[in-house]
Amino acid sequence: MFLRTALLVLRKDAAIEAKSWEVLTTTVFFAVSAVLVFSFAFVKEGEPLEDAAAGILWIAVAFSGTLALGRTFERERYAETLRALLLGPAPRPALYVGKLLGILAVLGIAELLLTPLVALLFHAALFARPGLMAALLVTGTTGFGCVGTLFAAMLVRARSRDVLLPILLYPITIPVIIAGVRGTSALLASPPDEATAVMWIGILTAFDVVFVTLALWTFEPLMTD
Amino acid sequence: MKKLFVPLVVTVAALFVAAPYMIAQAPYESTMGLVQKIFYFHVPSWMAMYTAIAVCAISSAVFLFKNNKTADAYAVAGAEVAVLFGLMGLVSGPLWGRKAWGVWWQWDVRLTTALLMELIFIACLLVRKYGGPGSEKLAAATALFGGATAPFVYKSVDIWRTVHPKTSVVPELLKGSMPGSGLPFALSAIGFVLLATLLMMVRVALARRQMALDELYLDYEES
Numbered sequence: 433m434f435l436r437t438a439l440l441v442l443r444k445d446a447a448i449e450a451k452s453w454e455v456l457t458t459t460v461f462f463a464v465s466a467v468l469v470f471s472f473a474f475v476k477e478g479e480p481l482e483d484a485a486a487g488i489l490w491i492a493v494a495f496s497g498t499l500a501l502g503r504t505f506e507r508e509r510y511a512e513t514l515r516a517l518l519l520g521p522a523p524r525p526a527l528y529v530g531k532l533l534g535i536l537a538v539l540g541i542a543e544l545l546l547t548p549l550v551a552l553l554f555h556a557a558l559f560a561r562p563g564l565m566a567a568l569l570v571t572g573t574t575g576f577g578c579v580g581t582l583f584a585a586m587l588v589r590a591r592s593r594d595v596l597l598p599i600l601l602y603p604i605t606i607p608v609i610i611a612g613v614r615g616t617s618a619l620l621a622s623p624p625d626e627a628t629a630v631m632w633i634g635i636l637t638a639f640d641v642v643f644v645t646l647a648l649w650t651f652e653p654l655m656t657d
Numbered sequence: 658m659k660k661l662f663v664p665l666v667v668t669v670a671a672l673f674v675a676a677p678y679m680i681a682q683a684p685y686e687s688t689m690g691l692v693q694k695i696f697y698f699h700v701p702s703w704m705a706m707y708t709a710i711a712v713c714a715i716s717s718a719v720f721l722f723k724n725n726k727t728a729d730a731y732a733v734a735g736a737e738v739a740v741l742f743g744l745m746g747l748v749s750g751p752l753w754g755r756k757a758w759g760v761w762w763q764w765d766v767r768l769t770t771a772l773l774m775e776l777i778f779i780a781c782l783l784v785r786k787y788g789g790p791g792s793e794k795l796a797a798a799t800a801l802f803g804g805a806t807a808p809f810v811y812k813s814v815d816i817w818r819t820v821h822p823k824t825s826v827v828p829e830l831l832k833g834s835m836p837g838s839g840l841p842f843a844l845s846a847i848g849f850v851l852l853a854t855l856l857m858m859v860r861v862a863l864a865r866r867q868m869a870l871d872e873l874y875l876d877y878e879e880s
Binding site: 646 | 794
């Protein structure tokens with residue numbers, strides 16, 4: 433029941449997205465423009481600064497992730513569909529997991545485009561250890577996404593939600609972003625520092641466990657009036 | 658609570674009158690000299706902040722799951738007092754750091770995470786102020802996440818190599834690593850934690866009056 437509900441919510445979001453491509457296209461486009469904005473700050477005389485790629489990649493993910501979260505839940509608010517979902521006889525944590533999977537899918541696709549782009553534009557060897565890089569991206573995006581989904585869902589009913597989402601999201605998720613950046617720059621060193629990267633993946637996994645547990649635990653009372 | 662209020666005020670006042678004298682009497686540390694005495698202010702501020710965070714996080718959880726209005730009053734009080742004492746810690750820290758490290762701010766793990774913790778509780782207050790109706794729950798969730806980061810911030814100096822002194826400094830001092838400074842430190846710590854408690858009590862009383870007033874307004878409009 434739990435898993436089926438989550439997958440149904442995911443399928444609903446995918447069906448809506450397949451019709452309009454709204455969230456995916458805007459997210460990817462925003463991520464690319466964010467990377468371009470950074471090129472002004474971190475390129476000196478045609479040469480990118482060392483280590484800049486790691487920070488650029490993760491900040492682009494965080495910024496475009498915030499945009500995607502805002503859009504996804506704005507859509508749910510617009511037609512009061514989130515309320516409809518909550519009224520249904522489904523376990524509420526399952527709704528949360530479904531929305532989370534949707535966000536992670538969007539961010540995953542954006543990262544698939546973003547990572548090669550950053551590697552190309554900033555001469556960064558992001559693919560020197562593809563397995564570790566993928567593990568960093570998966571654990572980091574999960575940490576960011578699970579806090580983001582919880583807060584974006586809560587903010588659906590709040591005033592000035594566009595401003596409040598980043599205000600709440602960034603202080604809480606900055607540890608995740610720091611861990612992601614540190615892990616990535618360890619991989620960018622030559623030769624890649626695998627031990628350090630694995631340590632940061634471990635820390636990110638610990639964050640994921642704490643954040644997902646807290647989110648699943650608080651989603652039910654938070655979404656009850 | 659009301660019976661405790663006056664004795665608490667007297668105790669805190671006495672401690673704060675005695676503190677300057679006690680701190681002046683405490684011995685000079687061999688390498689840092691006078692600057693080290695900021696320790697009697699800096700560490701107690703963070704202790705007071707952790708106390709306020711504990712109050713805020715626990716009462717936020719109670720508010721979320723039991724929908725208890727009084728718990729919400731404690732959560733506001735805890736968040737505001739946490740922000741206040743966090744600011745004191747963040748201001749007093751660089752004053753010492755300038756002398757010890759040569760710079761006002763180091764981006765090491767402890768400093769960064771402490772700043773983040775402060776930001777989370779400021780965010781908590783911002784949501785409460787600008788989130789409109791129902792934002793107490795949002796603030797409570799934020800406080801829970803903030804409370805979850807607090808142990809990380811405390812232990813960060815022991816896990817990573819940082820320039821910030823380790824957590825073992827305090828127990829060592831109390832055990833007498835610097836004879837004559839244990840007692841002044843213990844008294845300032847007690848003074849700060851009691852001050853935080855006092856401020857929270859006042860703030861809770863204020864929040865409860867606001868709630869009572871809101872209910873009166875609602876009754877008046879209905880009648």
